[in-house]
Amino acid sequence: MPAAHAPAGPWPTWIRRLLRRGWPRRVHLALESGTPALRGGLPVHDIPRFSICLAGTGRYIVLRQQKLEIITLQRGDAVVAAPQALMEPHASALYLAMGFVFTPEMTRYLLAKKGRGGHRFLQTHHYSRVLDEDGRHFFQALQNRRGSPPDDLAARRLVELLIIKTAEMSEQPEPAVTKAGKARFTWQAACQFLQENLHHPIGRQDVSSFLHLHPNHVSRLFRDFSGRSFLNYLLLARLERARPLLKDPQLNITEIAHACGFRDVNYFIRCYRRKYGESPGKTRLSHFA
Template identity: 50%
Template sequence: MRSTDPTPRFSSLIDRMLDRDLPRGVHLANEPGAPTGSHGILPYPRFSLCLSGTARYDVSGDGGTRVITLARGEAIAAAPGCLMEPHPRSQYLALGIVFTPEMTRFLLARKNPGQHRFLLAHHSTALLDEETGQFFRALTRPSPRPPEDPYLRKLLQLLLVKSREMVESAQPVPSSRKAWFTWQSACRFIQENFSQPIGRPEVAAFLNLHPNHLSRLFTRFSGCSFNQYLLDIRLRHAAEMLADPRMNIGDVARACGIPDTNYFIRCFRKRTGLPPARYRSAADKD
């Protein structure tokens, strides 16, 4: 990642997409009833536009899982709480915009089989306003419209216009809150990517920080080390995943980002006082 201000690059990228009358189609991820313990759920709205390659997403709900495929120039919009994850065999370059309660995240990501890299990131203090929220709710409302329908395309373009304004209008983070804002950005990244093989170097690179500075932020604001925070997030989600009887212990370990099952069992027992199998049995009896 570059250390220069990414704002102009995102502004220019959005302008080019609007000049080209993108997106060519909009797919909706709004499945209700995500499975218990699912780890790809985000409680806030977001959308992504495929810039090159073919983007595939697994979208799950109580009706099962389907794969949504995006060609170049197409977009996907996900309603809050929807379970949507990149398909393992995807290969694409995409712009993603995520509206969280603390910030709006602009992401340029490249996905190859077995690898997901963020090439550029910008965390804006501008937040989703009521007007933009109404556009998003209208877009993700269940509808029989096909992806190429002009109604869906124009709504997504309105979101791009509003996002462009948010890039430019964001107020600088006050120096007194800059460290906290950066720590929050790191926490969001971990919460959204804990299932991936990430560690301190990857999160520091994502935020354009020195790894030692990242460690200091976690000690200051979390009261624990970076590694402790990451492990706690993973084990917290693991406890939720154990409620799904279809997942064995190894599946849960890998899904929460710990490929070594024995290490996962040791960490889980240290945190909860019970090994995963007994924790699952005890939860079933409650």
């Protein structure tokens, strides 16, 4: 029988704490996309998101006036990414951050730590409620603040309103769902994580750590809902990511391979030929012909 779930654990308390502290103190906006070559092969995400630095120093790669730029966040600062905008953590960043991602199917609550040993998700929660029309208007209003300084009061208030929205969503019980529905929802969250990290050398263990599931359970989810093994699904997703990148003449084959998570370009070429019946170079030539 379908059953309603309790609110999202400690998240309501954590989010309300941000508001009591008067955060964000400053707001950085990531609004530009640019071509794959301009981004150096880094991906953009088609969903809005924002993060708040809780401790340490957050650094992100963004585009400003079609040039790659590094922005720096101190404690209490926020960074907001519009749909299709580039916002990628910089390798030198050392921080504890709380992030919120708003997809059409779910809202993701993330507590992440980036240290010298790499990036880890300490807590994650995938909530089936989605951002309402007011929340979408807040994001649109933030996009209209293009060029505003980080201490812009209007941008700070708009992010504060988004924090209030996420707090309200987290305080509501989850809608009733069957066991099969919950499993599909978890699989969708795993697929979203893969799509956002295809440019990294990720594997099953990364997905299981992100979702706090046993690796074998991750494998079952992909087998049950995609009809493929996890590795086969991941390989296909990487190859599909490469197809549109091959249309950009400013990216060479090695850069495209790396942008899709292949560290060995020869392995990329072999897998691509096996899947599509031709080499990446031939596909590229057919686009330019």
